[in-house]
Amino acid sequence: MGGGVGNNTCGAHSVIYGKTLDHIKELEVILSDGTQTHFMPLEARELESKLSGTGLESDIYRGVRRLAQENAASIEARYPNIMRRVSGYNLDEFLTDAPFNMAKMVVGSEGTLCVVTEVKINLVPRPTxxxxxxxxxxxxxxxxxxxxxxxxxxxxxxxxxxxxxxxxxxxxxxxxxxxxxxxxxxxxxxxxxxxxxx
Structure with a gap:
């Protein structure tokens, strides 16, 4: 799973199932300062708590939100709208109305942002x-x-x-x-x- 998270893997069935990013729910990670944290979908109140906090985790939340908001026009214009876009940081995930989920930023980052220690994913039923x-x-x-x-x-x-x-x-x-x-x-x-x- 670690490799799939690191490079946002998608296989032959991505036509219907999408890529790893489409199935990530939560991540347990270790940040560069050794802090262990849990990335998951946050509702507005939970996000505000993260944004107003102190320490590296809160700095990350503020930084990603700021990057996405300040560069929204460029992100929307330049991020290719293709089925198998697997490279680069997923800043476009933070321009939607979906709950803010920092796990979406980690997927595809190829280990450059943190160390992933646990992954919670969505499972799909096998075809009959x-x-x-x-x-x-x-x-x-x-x-x-x-x-x-x-x-x-x-x-x-x-x-x-x-x-x-x-x-x-x-x-x-x-x-x-x-x-x-x-x-x-x-x-x-x-x-x-x-x-x-x-």
């Missing part, structure tokens, strides 16, 4: 059924162009493989015999998964 489709294309450009249309059907995962990857699989002693699902010699394929919960 999955289906896989392998879509063949003449080239990687056609495969790339098809992604937008495929996303409209709500897949749980999309992976692209070009002819170079497919050729390496075929040449592999352990994998070559498992490629019966590939028809001919496509320039690229999209492996598209759909899931369902009953």
């Amino acid at each position: 059924m999955t289906a896989l489709s392998v879509v063949h294309f003449q080239d990687i450009f056609g495969a790339s162009e098809a992604v937008k249309d495929i996303l409209e059907h709500g897949p749980s995962s999309i992976e692209i493989m070009d002819s170079n990857v497919l050729e390496r699989f075929r040449a592999s002693t352990g994998l070559g015999s498992n490629m019966a699902f590939i028809e001919g010699s496509p320039g690229a394929i999209l492996v598209v998964e759909f899931l369902r919960r009953i």
